[in-house]
Amino acid sequence: MEIRFAKIFSPYPVGDTNVYIINHEIVVDAGINLPISINDLKNELEKSDMDFESSKLILTHPHVDHFGSAYMFKNVYAHEIACERIHDAEKSYFELIYHHFGEEGMPLEVSRKMKENALKEYSKLIRPCKNCSKVGKKIRAGDDEFEVIHIPGHSFSHIALYNEEHGILFSGDTLLNGITPNPVIEPDGRYKRKPVLQHYLRTLGYLYGLEIEKVFPGHRKHIENHRELISEYLNGFERRSIEIFKLCKGKTAYEIAVEHFRRKDQLFLAMSEVIAHLDFLHDKGFVEKTDGAYTARGEVRELEELWKEVKAEILQ
Ligand SMILES: [Zn+2]
Ligand SMILES: [Zn+2]
Structure with missing residues (x-):
């Protein structure tokens, strides 16, 4: 299996986004929509004799530092809810979140300001991605096959790619070296929410049971002892x-x-x-x-x- 690894610039505190290119065929995550990030991504694809037209992009989850530039690709695959979310660049999702924040005691002027800032910031980092399709249960890249695992917790529509033969997991932001990812709020309509911490715990239990040699995460260095x-x-x-x-x-x-x-x-x-x-x-x-x-x-x-x-x- 040939895995190429590129660090794509991201302004968020968690650091640059890791983009992986597997067997000159599949790209795992795209990075943010900033000119410098897109340029880096384009160069990396070229090094692998690939381009935005021919490669298959798999999105681990619908966070801007992973899908901001997904719209550049012709073939994009993700969890179906992730596809819905990025279709309007997360606009309706954020509407719901700020409603929940208000319900949970955030003063109106604070949530209004946060929302305004987020929308202003966001419009620079993101573009709606309309060409996303629901990912299948398995993904093939050359001779290697990956199981697509649903791993809710950090994001409800988070998926991972697992190759049992080589003990390889592409974990997105669910497992990151040196920091604990946030169980990010997941509204279920205006008044209900998904139990994200419970989901995260279940996901951790599942991943703990997998035989993994190496985890390729969405940020930072790879992980060799996922159980620890x-x-x-x-x-x-x-x-x-x-x-x-x-x-x-x-x-x-x-x-x-x-x-x-x-x-x-x-x-x-x-x-x-x-x-x-x-x-x-x-x-x-x-x-x-x-x-x-x-x-x-x-x-x-x-x-x-x-x-x-x-x-x-x-x-x-
Ligand atoms: Zn994330
Ligand atoms: Zn991330």
């Missing part, structure tokens, strides 16, 4: 869950996010993360929600017990 990383992620989720639980004293998700993260420059991710944990705690009966305010129920040691069980089930 998964176990670190679980400890990180547990720590955060307990910290957020302790802050549930009749406060809204917004108040908890501001208090927990103590900064307002990454509010989107802070809100997303806190809401994911609050939904989890609510689902497990550890918080009560009244008029948008969360109050802890039970003791910290009981929550620690729950996490012990969650971890034992995944790490087996």
Whole structure:
């Protein structure tokens, strides 16, 4: 199997996007829609005797640093919900998210400003991608076959490519070296949300069971011991869950996010993360929600017990 690897410039804190070219046929993720990034991508394709017309692009998930320039490709494949989302460059998705942020205590002027900034920023980094089709269960690149796995958590419509023979996984942002990815909010209409942290935990359990030699992630260096990383992620989720639980004293998700993260420059991710944990705690009966305010129920040691069980089930 021939895997070419390119780092495509991205302005986000997580760093440049990793784009992979497999057997001169398949491209995994495209990168952001900035002139410098597109230029880099074009050069990389040329080095592999490929172009935007002939290659097959597989998108791991619908985040701008992975699909911003997908519209350049003729053949784009992703999870069907990812296809829907990028069709309008995430416009309707963001509308829903800011509605949820408002419902979770974010002051109207803050969410309005965030939305305005996001739309302004976004229009430079993204273009709608109208030529995306639902990816099949298997993908072939030359002599190698990949299983397409649905791995919700960081994003509901996240997929990974797995080649059992070589023990290779293209993980997108679900497994990243040195940082724990955010369980990003996933509205299910205006008032419901998908349980993203529960999804992430299930996905980690599934990936833990796979035989993997090497993970090729969406950012940063490759990963050789995915089980160790998964176990670190679980400890990180547990720590955060307990910290957020302790802050549930009749406060809204917004108040908890501001208090927990103590900064307002990454509010989107802070809100997303806190809401994911609050939904989890609510689902497990550890918080009560009244008029948008969360109050802890039970003791910290009981929550620690729950996490012990969650971890034992995944790490087996
Ligand atoms: Zn992502
Ligand atoms: Zn990313």
